[in-house]
Amino acid sequence: xxxxxxxxxxxxxxxxxxxAFWCNPISxxxxxxxxxxxxxxxPKLLIQFQNNGVVDDSxxxxxxxxxxxxxxxxxxLKIQPAKLEDSAVYLCASSYDGFYEQYFGPGTRxxxx
Amino acid sequence: EDQVTQSPEALRLQEGESSSLNxxxxxxxxxxxxxxxxxPGKGPEFLFTLxxxxxxxxxxxxxxxxxxxxxxxxxxxxxxxxxxxxxxAVRDNAGKSTFGDGTTLTVKP
Numbered sequence: 183x184x185x186x187x188x189x190x191x192x193x194x195x196x197x198x199x200x201x202a203f204w205c206n207p208i209s210x211x212x213x214x215x216x217x218x219x220x221x222x223x224x225p226k227l228l229i230q231f232q233n234n235g236v237v238d239d240s241x242x243x244x245x246x247x248x249x250x251x252x253x254x255x256x257x258x259l260k261i262q263p264a265k266l267e268d269s270a271v272y273l274c275a276s277s278y279d280g281f282y283e284q285y286f287g288p289g290t291r292x293x294x295x
Numbered sequence: 296e297d298q299v300t301q302s303p304e305a306l307r308l309q310e311g312e313s314s315s316l317n318x319x320x321x322x323x324x325x326x327x328x329x330x331x332x333x334x335p336g337k338g339p340e341f342l343f344t345l346x347x348x349x350x351x352x353x354x355x356x357x358x359x360x361x362x363x364x365x366x367x368x369x370x371x372x373x374x375x376x377x378x379x380x381x382x383x384a385v386r387d388n389a390g391k392s393t394f395g396d397g398t399t400l401t402v403k404p
Contacts, residue, residue, distance in 0.1 A: 186338070224299075224301075224395050224397050281326055
């Protein structure tokens with residue numbers, strides 16, 4: 183069974199630029215999550231989708247971050263404009279539904295200079 | 296607001312030296328406590344799910360236990376390949392996940 187795919191793996195941008203991350207979850211998984219993980223900390227939930235609807239985006243900085251999940255499968259997370267404090271690893275995860283274990287992708291390491 | 300606190304932040308063991316990692320939590324209706332392992336540069340990897348106090352799960356040298364306020368991950372006779380960061384997470388009644396900051400385990404040969 184293929185795992186969660188993410189791209190790109192690494193991205194370096196200057197502050198005020200925009201960036202987008204892509205995630206393809208495990209086939210058949212209804213729930214998709216985006217997390218931000220700062221070095222030395224645990225993953226912090228940014229947004230959770232159930233199929234193509236948003237379940238929780240309470241910690242998503244909506245003035246600069248946006249996310250969508252097309253047709254309940256792939257998802258993109260965008261940051262515009264980026265700030266220095268956005269430097270982190272962005273993890274995508276999926277689960278069969280919102281109460282099962284999550285399977286994580288390898289993450290995208292973002293560096294904002 | 297759900298909270299998860301893991302201790303210690305870092306743990307160094309000699310190969311074969313058993314120990315335990317702690318995960319203390321407060322949650323509005325526990326619908327599952329999860330343990331994950333994270334290697335450097337990789338995403339977390341699922342280890343265990345515990346649902347109710349008294350429950351235990353085992354996998355190789357790892358054993359997870361759960362009480363109403365905390366969970367322990369016991370590591371018996373660890374090997375260098377067990378070195379990783381171990382993350383604890385809780386799921387509440389609304390399906391929201393909250394992660395702790397992890398314990399970084401280093402096992403020296």
